[in-house]
Amino acid sequence: MTPRTILRGALLVGTASLAVGTALAQPAAAPASDSTEEVVVTGSRIITNGYQAPTPVTVVSTAELLKKAPESIAEGLRSLPQFSGANTGATVAISQGNSASAGNFLNLRNLGSIETLVLLDGQRLPATSNNGATDTNIIPQALVQRIDVVTGGASAAYGSDAVSGVVNYILDTKFTGIKANGQLGISSRGDAAQQKLSFAGGMFLGERLHLEASVDYFHQAGIPDNGQRPWGGNYEGGWVNVGANPARPCGAGGCPENPYTPVENIRLATATYGTLIGVGRTAAQAELRQSATAGSAWALTGYTFEPTLQGGPVSQLGVHRADLGTPTGTPNFNIGGEDTSVSFGTTLTASLKTKNAFARADYDFGGGITGFAQGSFSESDTSFVTVGAGTQFNAWQVFADNAFLPDYVRDQMNAAGVASFVASRVEGDQPYKRVFNNTQAWTALAGIKGSLFDTFRWSLNYSGGRSRLNTKHFGNFDQAKWLAASDAVDEGQFRTGMPNGNIVCRVDLTNPGALPGCTPWNPFGNGSPSAASYDYIAGTPSTWRLVQQVHNFAANISGGLFDLPAGTVNIALGAEYRTQKLNQTSNIGNVYVDLMEPGFDPTNPPASTTASGLNGVAEGLRAANAAYYATFNSTNVAPSSGKQNIKELYGELAVPLLADMPFFQRLELNGAARYVDYSVTGTAWAWKVGGTWSPIDELRLRVTKSRDIRAPTLYEMFQGGGSTRGNFNDIHTGTSSNVVNISSGNPDLKMEKGDTFTAGAVWQPRWIPGFSMSVDYYNIHIKDQITTLNSTNANQYCEDSGGTGPTCAFIIRPLPFSDRSSENFPLMTYSRLFNQAYAIQKGLDYEISQRLNLGAGRLTLRLIGSHGFKAVSASDPNAPIQTFRLGAAIPKDQATLSADYTRGPFSVGANVRYIGPMHRTMQPQYVNGLPQAGTFYEGDGNNISRVAYLGANISYDIVGGGKPITLYFNGSNLLDKFVFWPANNGQPTEFPPINPGLYPIMGRYLVVGVRVRI
CATH class of the missing domain: 2.40.170.20 (TonB-dependent receptor, beta-barrel domain)
Structure with missing residues (x-):
């Protein structure tokens, strides 16, 4: 059979709807060195020249993809209709650092990247993200000849994970010569500049040994903040869908009585940059901390602190009633307002830098037996700002003896019998919170193949890989340090009742040595906190490292069994043995600071929780305003580990029934x-x-x-009890505040x-x-x-059941379900994969x-x-x-x-x-x-x-x-x-x-x- 006929067969198979440009498997830059080499199309393990698989398959040449999107092959694939929803190399879509958000993760039909199996020359690659997906940036692009895409299920042919399809990168393993590519790119706004360099070389040493290698480099600066594109807002109120009716007949919005509608200049209504004064509490209430919003309105509820007077004493700090704008039908979101705030500074696209080195050797042993060995190393670095201004909604208590508190506010508290008030703040004066991700991946493939009886072909292959993802999230509040620093007292006043002007953290006096180096934090007024206090609270980044390994051994044999009048009956048989291992470490210790229940198990939450005192480093942290705090303000990834082995057997049969009739x-x-x-x-x-x-x-x-x-991936099964903290609109109490969510x-x-x-x-x-x-x-x-059933849906289903449904166990409240007061706002929410x-x-x-x-x-x-x-x-x-x-x-x-x-x-x-x-x-x-x-x-x-x-x-x-x-x-x-x-x-x-x-x-x-x- 001639190469032309073979390529025609590939075209017939490849004219499914994924093809772009020419669908021929031949690269545009140069033909393969061995012009007689057959084209084997993904979708079947059976190797037959011109075999036309019944599964829709597309053969896409690299040259044609890069014409449309020269940044990367993955970017070219994303331009095809079936890949909508795939992550770009620099997209940022999260506000924390709990997962790798930037990378080229292919996603067929928007069913999820985890449902798409990515292969290199038919062999599995190591996962590079904690959800088990593979960033295609680790593939050596300079030598990729074509991509075969199966747009239907292919698990029978290629194993687990091919639910939505397979993307198989095929290398040009016979390349000879040298090729190089260099390019520069920039947006019309003068940002997101990119540089790309690649080199590849291949040669024969004698008649039997072929060597080739490549290096790739790509860098894109990204777009620093979302205000650099239309509607971004950033430092001013932005566009958000909110409920139209402030009466909230169905909660936060999005139901027939209160539909979502886009509104401009939306701002945060329950916090200010200078600290918003909330409900007041008696001494007994302050100690219980039953709910983040429990307490009573008092004279200064709804007031905010003004900026510190430059050069003036602390006592001159004033307060005024906050202008919180016009309410909407979504709690916490208002329109306009002089004292409302926004979470500015978020990066639109991350900066991205990738490097890849690859080498391969093929050797012809004679007698129809050939072997190969190849390896690659890749490294990817991304960085982005999650937010410029952190948020603390109803997050801590301020006591009357706080040394930074203006005398006027202290006097009002004493007159009203208020021991503490609940405070909310948007940290417009803190250093930006920035995530750095570094991913390294090593892959190795080796194999040997030959023929048997001139009709069968066999192969023995090994593929292995190891990936390591390091994440650092800077600017996070260490919650124990923050609670300690926010409770600042005058040392003399505390010890003798006579102030001496020495402001210290109260925990240093009540529990010396528990939190060494504590630096008092002054939250009253935008710009009031010192740089030293922020260094103490947020100086240590939350970090985590994920290491994943895979080793895969495969044996395959295929060929013709016998002939029928219509042609040869072909068969393929094979076996695989694979081991996987995952190990994740972090610096958070426990995923929460337990202020209420020392024996609380986040993987088995109780039906209710009551106050039982403080424990550990939390002792003396009276500023706490919730039962549980995550270790860090955000990005709390718990240690995890797991391993498994997989055994697989497969068989495939192609039977020609009729021909030439x-x-x-x-x-x-x-x-x-x-x-x-x-x-x-x-x-x-x-x-x-x-x-x-x-x-x-x-x-x-x-x-x-x-x-x-x-x-399920190892991470899905063995993920530790990670936690996040965020705003929760509670339809049960009609209250919006921060809450910790534990996931596992x-x-x-x-x-x-x-x-x-x-x-x-x-x-x-x-x-x-x-x-x-x-x-x-x-x-x-x-x-x-x-x-994962999100907490919003869990809450809704619990409401629908009248408090008797199974999802009620995911919402941990201090009081019985029948209580709809703000005091019954959740202590914590809980989620688990299922x-x-x-x-x-x-x-x-x-x-x-x-x-x-x-x-x-x-x-x-x-x-x-x-x-x-x-x-x-x-x-x-x-x-x-x-x-x-x-x-x-x-x-x-x-x-x-x-x-x-x-x-x-x-x-x-x-x-x-x-x-x-x-x-x-x-x-x-x-x-x-x-x-x-x-x-x-x-x-x-x-x-x-x-x-x-x-x-x-x-x-x-x-x-x-x-x-x-x-x-x-x-x-x-x-x-x-x-x-x-x-x-x-x-x-x-x-x-x-x-x-x-x-x-x-x-x-x-x-x-x-x-x-x-x-």
Whole structure:
């Protein structure tokens, strides 16, 4: 069979809707050194020249992807409709450092990166994030020849985790010569500058040994804060979806009686930069700390402290009634107000730097036996600001003997019998909180292969890897230190009743040595805290390190069993043994500072909690205003460890039934089965059945049905009791305040199951030269999906049940459920992973392409698109269903139209990426007859407009021939389009109203570069 025929077979398989540019497996820069090497397409373990798999598969050349997005191959893939929702290399979407947020994590059909299996030459790579996904930045891009993408389930062929599909990076293992690439990029606003360099070389030493190596470097400065793009807000109030009715008939907003609507100039209503005075407490109430908001209004409730008078005594610090703006239908969010605050300073895109080195050796031992060994090292560094101003909502108590307190306020407290008041503050004067992530990954692959009886091919392979993720979050408050520093007293007043002006931390007098070096913190007035006090409170970053290892051994054999009239019956058999290990360490010790229950177990929370005194370093921290505090203000990642081994057996069979008959030019059946045995999770079967039918040469029909699986990751099972602190809108008490949430893994998790059905057709009419068309229907249903029930939904379900439902155990309250006063605000919330979510997607992928010879040049037109019929997901069977029109971040229609013209050394192309309109609300959502909050929108918050992005690329070979030097230019989002997508949660201006997983957030971006081949 000739190489042309082989490539034609690959094209037939590859015309599913993921192809972009040319779908041929041949790289544009240069042909493979061995022109007789066959092209093996992902989707099947059976190796047959020209084999046409029934599963929709796309072969995408690296050269074509980099034309559209020269930053990286992953960026090119993200431009395809099926990869919407994938993280970019620098996207920041979190406000803490609990997980790696920046990296190229591919996400097929927005079902989650963890559902997409990423391979390198068919071999597994180590996970690089704590959720088990692999950052594709660790793959050596300079030698990637093509990418094979399976858009249906492929667990039977490739094992667990291939529920939504497989992305297989194929290296050019026969490359000879030297090639280099260098480029510069910048946005039209003069920021987010990038530099990229890559080198690769390959050579034969004699006739048997082939060596090749590559290095890649990429750096992008990022966009420092979200105010640098439209609607970002940043230092002023921003756009947020809030409830329209302050009466809050259904809680925080998002129900028919109180729908979400986008509002500008939204600000935090329950805290000020100078400290907002809340409810007052008696001495007994101050000691109990039953709830963050328990207490009574008094004369100065709602007042805020003014900035310290420069050069004046502390006693001159004044207070005034705070202007907190106009209330909205969402607690804690108001419009305007002179004294309201925002969480400014958040980075829009992280700075990113990646480095990669790769080397490989192939050796021909003779007798048809060859072997190889390769290894790579990659390192990725990201940094970003989580927030410039930390928040403390109803977070601590201020006592009358606080040495920094103005005399006027102290006198008012004594007159009202107030021993302490609850305080709230936005730290507009603290150093910015910044996260630094460093990821290092080592991979090794080796194998040997040969033939048996001239009909079978066998291989023995090893793949292994180790990744290490280090995270540091600077600017976090150490909660014990902060509570101690915030309770400052006059030493003389405390000891003798006579002030001496020496202000110290009270804990140094009541519990000497418990917190050495304590530096008093003055929170009264914006700018009042000293730099030394912030250094003490936030000088130690919260840090954690995650190390993951994988070792995989595989044996495979494939070939023809016997011949039938229609062709050879082919079979593939194989076995794998894999070990995985995870170890996570951190500097937080316990995940919380326990101020109420010394024996509290966060993995087994009690039904109720009562005060029982203080313990450990918490003794004497009377400023505490909650039962539990996380160790740090944010980013509390607990130690974790786990390991398991996996055994797998698989078999695949392809049977040609009919050939060269009327209406049956080709009829072939394919089946595969895989048995997996996880030492922790148990056993399961994955399978696939399918077939192809060509009634005529020009038309091929294909259909598959598969059961796919994803085993829970080690982190999902063995995650320690991590904690976060954030604002919680409690619909039970109608109160909004801060609360600690404890989360943990679940060793009892089961495997996810995915049922996938695909049916499609490929048409290449001979009477239209250069024309091809494909259409594929898909139906994916994932059940037992692993998820965490968030505290908002848990609270809602508990309310719906009248306090008797199982989710009530996730909301820890100090008083019985029947009490709806603010004193019954939760002490803590709790979440745990479980198998209860599900997702369903149905849609159509399509592609139409036409190649035309125009004079001395060639024009290629291509339309690739996806149309969705249904997209349903829910965190559990009782949760509000999210559909296409309910903010699932999956547009009903997406398409990319491209045109490329080449004539001699000159090439020019243009592409348009279309994303259809979205509507968050489709129909009312009810559970047990009650409307569900969080699913209803009005106005621009409901309607997300359609958008089209224009891109262009130009290249010219200043030196032609077999060793060209090419100058190139690329422009993306040339019309500088942005899509308004206001959030309905998060703190105002913390995140801009843009959806970075679906829409570009850089704006217009330009790249120039040069490629050299020697």
